[in-house]
Each structure stands twice: as structure tokens, then as C-alpha cells.
Amino acid sequence: MRYMLFSLLPMLVEIGFVVATIAVLYPARYFWLNLGCITLYLLATVLVTEWRAGYFKEMTKKDANYVQKATDSLLNFETVKYFNAEDHEERRFHVSLLAYKQANVTVAKTLVTLNMSQAVIISGGLLTTLMLSYGDILKGTMVISDFIVFNVYILQVYVPLGFLGTFWRFIRQSWTDIELVLDILEQKSTIKEDSHPIKADITKG
Numbered sequence: 001m002r003y004m005l006f007s008l009l010p011m012l013v014e015i016g017f018v019v020a021t022i023a024v025l026y027p028a029r030y031f032w033l034n035l036g037c038i039t040l041y042l043l044a045t046v047l048v049t050e051w052r053a054g055y056f057k058e059m060t061k062k063d064a065n066y067v068q069k070a071t072d073s074l075l076n077f078e079t080v081k082y083f084n085a086e087d088h089e090e091r092r093f094h095v096s097l098l099a100y101k102q103a104n105v106t107v108a109k110t111l112v113t114l115n116m117s118q119a120v121i122i123s124g125g126l127l128t129t130l131m132l133s134y135g136d137i138l139k140g141t142m143v144i145s146d147f148i149v150f151n152v153y154i155l156q157v158y159v160p161l162g163f164l165g166t167f168w169r170f171i172r173q174s175w176t177d178i179e180l181v182l183d184i185l186e187q188k189s190t191i192k193e194d195s196h197p198i199k200a201d202i203t204k205g
């Protein structure tokens with residue numbers, strides 16, 4: 001985790017340098033366009049990741065459920081065989097495993113949604129920038145080398161942005177696991193100790 005945090009710093013510096021270079025060397029519309037795309041990318045990443053968190057939490061619960069049933073059946077196999085409950089335990093495990101499978105597929109679909117939304121924003125920003133620069137080349141205010149610079153620079157910006165999106169996704173999934181642990185710790189005990197317990201009066205062994 002510490003290594004990942006340190007690796008974020010040069011990526012943020014790289015993004016800042018590229019955006020600053022575009023702001024200094026080219027018309028303001030290119031700066032605002034790319035800054036807007038970067039902001040939209042980060043906003044979409046956060047919002048979709050938060051939306052995915054609920055599905056990921058449900059999948060984690062179903063994962064723990066089917067693992068618990070498998071472990072319980074294997075550790076208590078003597079009791080299962082004594083009561084001739086092999087079919088019953090097999091059905092319980094199959095149902096819980098199927099529920100986990102469905103939840104896992106749902107989480108995979110939400111991940112595809114996240115990746116597609118990021119790709120659409122990246123492609124849209126790059127396409128719009130290149131179309132603007134193409135128009136300026138036709139007007140004579142830019143040259144072909146500017147077109148190539150935009151293509152290289154903007155793609156270079158979205159490489160660290162992709163890492164930032166992955167980093168945030170891992171953080172959110174880890175926090176979901178922590179939330180499950182906190183939910184267990186917040187469970188109220190059904191058997192509470194009496195505030196005024198009766199003292200034991202034992203005189204003989």
C-alpha cells in the first residue's frame with residue numbers, strides 16, 4: 001500500500017506537467033477541454049466505483065456464506081453421516097455456491113461498466129481534441145506536428161489516470177471488507193451481563 005501511495009506522486013506530477021504544457025503552448029480551449037475530460041474521468045470513476053461497492057459487498061457476503069457451509073460440513077462430517085444428511089448438505093452448498101456465482105457475475109458486469117465509461121471519456125476527449133487541431137491545421141494556425149503532439153500527450157495523460165482509477169477501485173473494495181468486519185463488531189449481544197449480578201454463595205466443594 002505504501003509503495004502504491006508513493007507511486008502516485010510522479011503520476012500526478014506528469015498529469016500536471018502535460019496539462020500545464022497544453023495551457024501554455026496552445027489556445028485555452030484545448031486546456032479546458034482536456035481539464036474537463038480529466039475531471040469527468042475522475043468523477044465517473046468515483047461514482048461508478050461507489051455504485052459497484054454495494055454489489056461487491058453482497059458478493060463478499062455470499063462468498064463467506066458458501067465457504068462457511070463447506071467448512072461446517074467438512075469439519076462435522078461425522079454428524080452429517082450419522083444423521084444421513086449428505087444430500088441435505090449438498091443442496092445447501094449448491095444453493096449458496098450458485099448465489100455466489102450470480103453475485104460474482106454481477107460484479108464482473110459492473111466492472112465492465114466502469115471500464116467502458118472510462119474508455120468512452122478517454123476516446124471522446126482525444127477525438128474532440130484531434131478534431132479541433134485538425135480544423136486549426138486546415139486554417140493554417142497549427143502544423144501537423146501539433147496534431148502528433150496532442151495524440152502523444154493526451155494518451156500519456158490517460159495512462160496514469162487509468163492507474164489512479166485502478167488504485168481507487170482497490171481502496172474501495174478493501175474498505176468494503178473493512179465495513180463487513182465493523183458490522184460484526186457492532187452486533188449487539190443477545191445475552192448481556194446483569195448490572196447487579198447475584199454473588200455466588202458457595203460454602204462447600
